[in-house]
Amino acid sequence: MTSTTQPANDQGTGPRLRGNLGTLELFFSIMAYNAPLVVVVGIIPIMLVAGNGVGTPLVFIISGIILAAFADGFIRMSKALPRPGAFYSFITAGLGREVGLGSGFTMLVAYFCVASGTVAFGGIVLGALVTDTLHGPSAPWYVWGAVFWGLTAVLGYLRIDLSAKITTLLLFGELVVVAVYDTAVILHGGGPDDLSAAPFSPAHLFDGSFAIGILFAMGMFGGFEVAVLFRDEVRDPRRAIPRATFGVIAAAGVLYSVTSWLFIDSLGVGNAVASVLADPEGVMHASISEFAGRFTTDAANVLVNTSAFAVLLTAHNVASRYVFNLSADGILPRALSGVHQRHGSPHAASLAMSVxxxxxxxxxxxxxxxxxxxxxxxxxxASVATLAVFFAATSR
Structure with missing residues (x-):
């Protein structure tokens, strides 16, 4: 019988997953969940008009500092509770079994929602790529979404190392495109106002809505906590998990802050918000095309598809491990805590998620x-569910 305060597997009993993830593979797997290219192309322009405008680069820095402080305590707790249950295990230990179970199911719902939503999004963008860009056959969005779903179902069943290698490769392509754009803007000396540091001025921090800006920014660091969930599948978890967690927060903070700054400079500090309002969907593509060339723009269009797939694969793997842990503790049917003899994966939980x-x-x-x-x-x-668990985890 499980304890009233701790999950059953805290002392290492029960089924255990197996893997051989290193620090970099873990880092890239988590970073892929953030979909950097989607953030750059789709979210940063929205933040300029719905958030705090020209002060957007600053809110990314502030968010990174806040989350790094939270992650410090989170990582310390993971060393005291060496079990791959993430928020579920930690909240159970701190606030009791009932709240812990609630958090576990809430996070399961959150990642399931992300996975389900990304199947739909993937169907849309893949259909657009095949039909509009490649001039291929036309089909309903759910046909293309089924392609995303099928690939994820297969990879989720197999060893985590394979998923990590694929997400690493896909993320590398995204980062190259963003780096090419950033470098091109710098080499061109920026836009109408040259390279201006004004977006980093505290005077712009409260342009527009600071509250919405900070909420958007913190959401772009999503998934940093899942490193703990892969503990049993990491070679050296005591070193790899802290390095990957803080690495993701630092990399995301720097990448989004620098890119949003250069995007604003490419439009001109005084014209940035108006330019986005005039063409919210195409302004980033236009900026990439102007400074980095048409080839980079086309590459970005293709990589939005791979970015969506990386998000889907990571969300599926995380949700599967929440199912596995809840099953191993006897909350869900025990059959879902099966570990594949060859792959060391939560194959039963993964199949359940796919279905x-x-x-x-x-x-x-x-x-x-x-x-x-x-x-x-x-x-x-998914956002509401994640925020609810985040506040529960920080309530004591």
Whole structure:
């Protein structure tokens, strides 16, 4: 029987997953969940008009500092509770079994929502790439979404090392495109105002809505906590987990802050917000094309697809491990805590997640729900769920 304060496996009993992840593989797997290219192309322009405008680069720095402080305590706790349950294990130990179970199921729902929403988003962007860019056959979004789903179902079943290698490769392509754009803006000396440091001035911090800006920015660091969830699949967890966690926070903070600064400079500090308002969907693509060339823009369009797939694969793997841990503790059916003899993966939990993801799309397709509306709604649920658990974890 499980304890009233701790999950059953805290002392190492029960089924254990196996893997051979190093620090870099763990780092890239987590960073891929943040979808850097999607953030740069789709989120940063939105932050300029819905958040704190020209002060956007500063909120990324502030968010990184806040989350690094939280991560310090989080990592210390993971050493005291060496079990791959993440928020579920930690909140159970601190606030009791009932709250811990609630947090575990809430995070499971959050990552399941991200995975489900990304299948829809992937269907949209892959369909656009095949039909509009490659001039291939036209098909409904759910056909292309099924391609994303099928690949994820197969990779999620296999050893985590393979997923890590694939997400590493995909993320590398994203980072190259962003780095090429950033370098091009610097080499061109910026836009109308040259390279201006004004976006880093505290005077711009409260342009527009600081509260919305900080919420957007903190959301772009999502998934940094999942390194702990892969503890049993990491070669040297006591070293790799802290390095990967702080590495993701630092890399995301620097990347988004620098790129948003250069994007603002490419438009001109005084014209940036107006330029985004005039063409919110195309302004970043136009900036990339102007400074880094058409080839880089085309590469970005292709890599948005691989970025979406990397998010889907990571979310699926994380959700599967929440199912595995809840099953290993007897909360969900024990059959879901099976460990594949060859791959060392939570194959039963992964299959259950794949089936659940497929099932949720049956009414979506039958009722002809608009996929972007579904994507936006289900990501909203994921955001609320994650914030609820975050506040629970920091309440004591």
């Amino acid at each position: 659940a993801t497929a099932v949720i799309f049956v009414p979506i397709v039958v009722l002809d729900v608009e996929p972007l509306a579904f994507y936006a709604a289900i990501l909203g649920i």
